[in-house]
Amino acid sequence: MSTKADVKGLEYIFHPRSIAFLGVSSNPANPIGETLIGPYLEHEFDGGLYPINPKGGEWRGLKIYPSLKEIPGPVDSVIIFLGAPTVPKVMEECVEKGVKVATLFSAGFSELGTEEGKRLEAETIEIAKRGGVRIIGPNCFGIYCPKTKLGAGLGFPEESGNVCFLSQSGASFFYMVRAGASRGIRFSKVISYGNASDLNESDFLEYLTQDSDTEIITAYLEGVKDGQRFLKALKAAAEVKPVIVYKGGYTEAGAKTAASHTGSLAVGDAILDAIFKQLGVVRVYSMDELIDVILSFLYMSPPKGRNVGVVGTGGGASVQIADECERMGLHVPKLPPEVMKKLSKTAPEAGSILGNPFDSSMALFDVSKFAESIKVIASWEGIDLMILHRGLSVMSNQGLTMRTEESRRETYLSCAQECEKPTAIVLHSVASTAEAWEVVGEWQRRCNEVKLPLYPSLDRAANAINKFIGYHEERMKRNAFEDKNSS
């Protein structure tokens, strides 16, 4: 009961009427103001924004108040980026002002492992609890919620989406929003909660499980505050939404580092693995893998099985993708004679590999034939999903490429959209040159537009899809088991 009340209770932290920022300088050369308040100006937050500094002055047209209490009217939320030793005193002022939630960007607390750091954190929390102020952090970047225009970083998208990300790490928080957004992900809520001194992963997880704006729950965790409560929350979350977790600190050296980073205690890695499996939580091992897997969940419907049809250019790439698919647990079935016969009508023999993978280096010179070939393969019942790949390494020069790339790209995209199987696109073998990145940028933009998952390498696509399929296989088994038990 109390948990449910807490969950409902958290809603207000995403809807502050006004926000004060402590740690802003009136000196325009100091970047802190831009970092803290910039995102709110950028997204045109429609409540009050109050920079605070004892010296007063102005910051980008906003009046700087000397202290919290001098702000006219209520302050629902404060964001604090001050030296740790000053934070308890500031928290007293928050209590006096009737602040509802304080986000502590400041570091220098329990994560240091020092007595002083622990004491400062405990003191701050004690004051906040007594005065009814909830705390996010310290050692964090707080909340990005595009729907209510809360934004922790400049350049974060204004549009909302259905993915949430809970992050104990500030850098991972920024990376998820920036890299995820550039790859087509949009977010309901992204929360960097650092040391979790008050509001922790379980609070947020319980909230997000019930949050109707969130359809996919993802997290970077280094540890949890209350194992029992977290497991309960994780189980409840995984029952209703896909949950994808990257647990940092899974080796001894990593766990030691996590302890210094966010004061987290280690959990045995094998135990964690068993728990995730039992609950149906998808486990990943890097931020990029997390983004890769989210894209499969976002943009692919669950395939019926693991049989993949692979089409693209380059014989070497075809060999490599066949290896990668098999290594990652997908199957690349041989095409039966009737499909091969159809295929031989749409593709020239020389320079192609007729079969699966289908290499169409030459077919690409005739995009309509290429499209026909894709349809032939995708429409065979033995294929459950498609991977269309394109290597950019053979780009002869910019003029040649930009001229021909558009029609190739659009052929891929229209084939992917028309084909009735879940489809992923792989744009691989990209040398890091300005020209190549321009081409990649345009592919990415178009894939985002038509809502297709784009992967930068064969192994990353196959790995993400494998985890996506694994999730749905597990769900089906679970549902079958429940059906059986309930009948």
Next chain:
Amino acid sequence: MSTKADVKGLEYIFHPRSIAFLGVSSNPANPIGETLIGPYLEHEFDGGLYPINPKGGEWRGLKIYPSLKEIPGPVDSVIIFLGAPTVPKVMEECVEKGVKVATLFSAGFSELGTEEGKRLEAETIEIAKRGGVRIIGPNCFGIYCPKTKLGAGLGFPEESGNVCFLSQSGASFFYMVRAGASRGIRFSKVISYGNASDLNESDFLEYLTQDSDTEIITAYLEGVKDGQRFLKALKAAAEVKPVIVYKGGYTEAGAKTAASHTGSLAVGDAILDAIFKQLGVVRVYSMDELIDVILSFLYMSPPKGRNVGVVGTGGGASVQIADECERMGLHVPKLPPEVMKKLSKTAPEAGSILGNPFDSSMALFDVSKFAESIKVIASWEGIDLMILHRGLSVMSNQGLTMRTEESRRETYLSCAQECEKPTAIVLHSVASTAEAWEVVGEWQRRCNEVKLPLYPSLDRAANAINKFIGYHEERMKRNAFEDKNSS
């Protein structure tokens, strides 16, 4: 004896006095001329260049000859990009003209698996052998040799280097040169040999083992023509130079595809693994991994052990890199009290993780203190090598970043150069935006300039370094064994 003669005999294929190109059109809209001859014009090849087309005409100021025999003077080399069925007849003309080596870009031969394809290839080879013409290909892109200005692709670097790459795949050939070059690799010879109908991997490997311009031998192989001879050549090569091999087709699906791609037969993967281990050949599983490993060999001296000192920004990244290092077989040792004491003088506590990994998010605001911290860690005798990492995800906006990035980058680079341990740089968490790629481009350019290996992710750096160290550990064991046996 005959082998040695063959090796010497191959030298001439890298020194043609003149080259004829079959398959060029006088129509400027046809890109084949640019693809075939363009690289030779770009690198100012100083011998004769002769486009050939029965219709005659001109291509970019070069006279198009109607046939080989009408070219005045000798033609040492021909590059053929014609339909497979016409190739045997053209080969007769090559024989008549006294051509020494013919590179067959054309596909449509044995790799199709058809009787007709096999027959055409056999017939072509038979004519060539009879007439003393050596063949590279078919189904290939031939030779890139910057020293003698032979260039198979537009935009390939003019400078020579000490790395060779043998590739059965044309796309992998292009990717190695383009992506490898952008990451700072320069080449002695790069050879795409496709179906290996005449000159094959063993011929080239024997040559490259003795080639004084080549210090590191690398290859993408799908299969070999003569297993016994290849193993002998591989053993001889690995005895004198590092050999790094990516074997495509290591799964069943991959092997099936390789058979269609270059007509290669599968070798059991476990057998291959055992052979590579025995010979001291470094095995990799993707083109990017190959490039990663080459960079360690090129730009790092062999570390004395596996103890890595990790310095960079971002607590989450530090946890993640500690995990990745351990997972990939490196050790992240704990710093002893005396080193910790020194470190505490150079870095602010808050926002940093004092230890190894050392997280310097705050220290970065004072680059000289950051440099001091790196020196403290690197100079401890318990550290064998250093990884300096930088995450770009916290970039607030372009202005902020470009302004501060230069001093941060140069601090990293000067620390890396001054520190007496082998050092790798990791630039991770790069969202794919135009601004981010600009920053990355500048990091890459500067790392290439000062000859430091730059990796795009923590796991890729740790993996490459692990293989590099593994190679040297193996060499040391081998040498110790030989010393013992010879004493």
